[in-house]
Amino acid sequence: MMHGSRLSPLSRRSLLISTAALLVAGTAARARTITQGMPWEPGTASPPLQVRAGPWMFFTPDEAATVEAAVDRLIPPDESGPGGKDAGCAVYIDRQLAGPYGVGAGLYLHPPFMPGAASQGYQSPDMPAVRYRAGLAAIADYVKSSFAGKSFHDLAAADQDKVLSGLETGAIKPKGINGAGFFALLLQNTQEGFFADPVYGGNRDMAGWKMVGFPGARYDYRDWVERHNEKYPLPPVSIMGRSDWTVKE
Amino acid sequence: MARKLPRKDVVIVGLGWTGSILAYELAKQGLDVVAIERGPWRDTATDFPPGYAQDELRYGVRLDLFLRPQQETLTVRNNMTQTALPIRRFSGFLPGNGVGGAGVHWNGQTWRFLPSDFNLRSHLEERYGADKIPADMTIQDWPVTYDELEPYYDRFEKLAGISGKAGNLNGVKQAGGNPFEGWRSSEYPTPPLKQNYGSALFAEAATKLGYKPFPRPSGNISEAYTNPLGVTMGQCTYCGFCERFGCGNYAKASPQVCVLPALMRLPNFSVQTESEVTRVNLDSTGKRATGVTYVDTSGEEWEQPADIVLVCAFSLFNVRLMLLSGIGKPYDPVTGKGVVGRNYAYQTTSGVSMILKDKALNSFIATGSGGMMIDEFNGDNFDHKDLGFFGGGYMGSGQTGARPITTMPVPKGTPKWGAQWKKAAAETYNSGYGISTHGSSYSYRDCYLDLDPTYKDHLGRPLMRMTFDFKDNEIKMSQFLTDRLAEIAKALDPVEMTASPRKGPWNSTIYQTTHNTGGTVMGADPETSVVNRYCQSWDVSNVFVPGGASVFPQNHGYNPTGTVGALAYWTADAIKNRYLKNPGPLV
């Protein structure tokens, strides 16, 4: 479980509200005339909303089990620290898919959709939420038929790796999806989750930052810029501070 | 039907760098000025305070402060035989949106072009012969000289508090500065930033090879500074969340930090936000603009009449607005006739990445525009006689942070995931090192902008179409520069290194720069330019494009905004001192 603060009963609701607000951002903001000074008003800042523990918001239980298993192979636990699962990468992806990212908010989605050169970029109408739903279903079918009816999360780690690298190289082509494209999306999102600020649900306890020695949200290195070749000494902090500073239930 | 608003003296399309400079200069002069801005109001306290400005996912990856393609995008292709397709998600370049424009989330690298950049074609013809310039290369001289612009560069640098070290004060070379720069009438407003370890290492290696490294002129400023408008900027903290981010420390030069606090106090100025100008309106003769039409977020259409229209919508959108408004003849690459959309150019960048031995680089201690550079291979600072290309660029240690989602170096041959990747990432993070080149992009007959035949924006108007690729000249130039950079890299004795000269085709998905230039080129001849030397439309004399990089005849080996800012002041003076006295064509 993630650390919850005293406010957690409210969290899901406020997260939903904020997601809705983000979805309509751009249309919710109203045209206005500003003159005679800077228009600062209290309470108008927009800090990120903390992802909190709780039920999956996008994934079904089966999908979640697959994604948790996969992120733990993409970033396996080792002596240096937790893997993708314990770092919260699946939670991160779940909350991203349930929010504006999942539906491709703000992107240009007018037809016609035509395949183009690689230099012209992604040209499919399918946004991440749709791609995950279809990708995970196709992988589930593939695993079921290739591994005697099993699910991905029931496979041995070595078999899971085989499936993942087969997708990556295109050697495995699940029906109806671009397997290599889906793998690239999953890997990108997993690494985002591992290294993004913990406020988004991944990088739990700043595991990703501790692993590499990134100090996070410190924002001021004036005292260290000229201390050449001396490893920066302070541990990371996140936008929310550190988990040992916050109230535990 | 558009609802008609009361007349203003001046309407400004877009309140970014150029718009805010023109707004202040003209409102201060007593004119009634309104700016219409497509995006929202933005300020430090609300949009990127130090409590959460340093959020890589939100700003650096999800691009929170940038233009949403849903609102406006372009179609792209590499050549005229391809079908252009829309950029559905910006990634190769990242236009701004909202008050401050791209000035909110730029790096702040603030350069002047070389004196010989301004008469590029005649300079090259004289030194190497006219027959040496490729037939399809449509480079041309600027209609202004470096000497004419120098005072305006100076004004922009003082507005923005730029940190640096002069290399040439009134013709006298200065130790520690860029020995190749044009003369400067004064020292930089603030001293150079401190250098992180990576930049210090580069300077050491470059010096060993006989080069003269100098601190890059920076809009992330080294100490508190009060500009001529009376606005005080803060000191840069080397936070490492600069480009793509707003600065929570008031230390990055931007319209927010350098202009708006003074501008917003002027009673004869107002800004209309979340309102997109859809066209510049012309009278029945087509020779006079009557104002602009804009659409607000509720879809309501408004007409803002004005005596002067200033197109300050960022390089690419300046061109689109001129095309959609029918000002100037659209360029036709087949006949070579017409001007609007002609000479689109970009920037040719490359890099060398390394892993250094036993080094704690702490590259997350970084700024958007600091670093140590050399200029030996920029412009025509070196002899091009037998090289087979023209142009050049600066190079140096410009790593602007080590934000871990996007910066996670691993040795060559490491798998992209799994146990080996994880171990390699942990071991390499603090010794991965990148240096880069930043080179010119000359203009060509078939690199241009026009309206797309298929794709439309949310208001049903055609998107702009970009046809662009790197040409042989630029690819050779990049190879040459990258080879020189790799020699310096070798002097650092890296564990391993990878040199990546720029290769075609231009890829719209790989971020290079947001230095899109040309399309409303300034020039001395209306057959080959859209605006005259005062950035005034040849066809509609009360429309100006005051300094957006769309007026560049080609792009040179430096970032554009120093020159953009200088041209904004240059145009403001032309309007104040010439146009207002005698409205009409200034040339």
Ligand SMILES: Cc1cc2nc3c(=O)[nH]c(=O)nc-3n(C[C@H](O)[C@H](O)[C@H](O)COP(=O)(O)OP(=O)(O)OC[C@H]3O[C@@H](n4cnc5c(N)ncnc54)[C@H](O)[C@@H]3O)c2cc1C
């Ligand atoms: C990530 C990044 C890094 C950069 N780094 C550097 C650097 O280090 N050095 C450098 O020299 N340059 C850099 N640049 C480029 C620099 O930001 C621009 O050159 C500069 O901001 C251009 O000023 P402008 O006034 O032309 O446009 P902007 O500052 O972008 O302002 C244009 C404004 O017009 C508005 N607008 C557009 N269309 C309309 C319309 N139809 N109606 C109403 N409003 C409209 C836009 O919303 C915007 O606010 C960088 C850019 C980016 C994105």
Ligand code: SF4
């Ligand atoms: S690097 Fe300096 S100027 Fe840039 S955002 Fe950080 S503090 Fe501001």
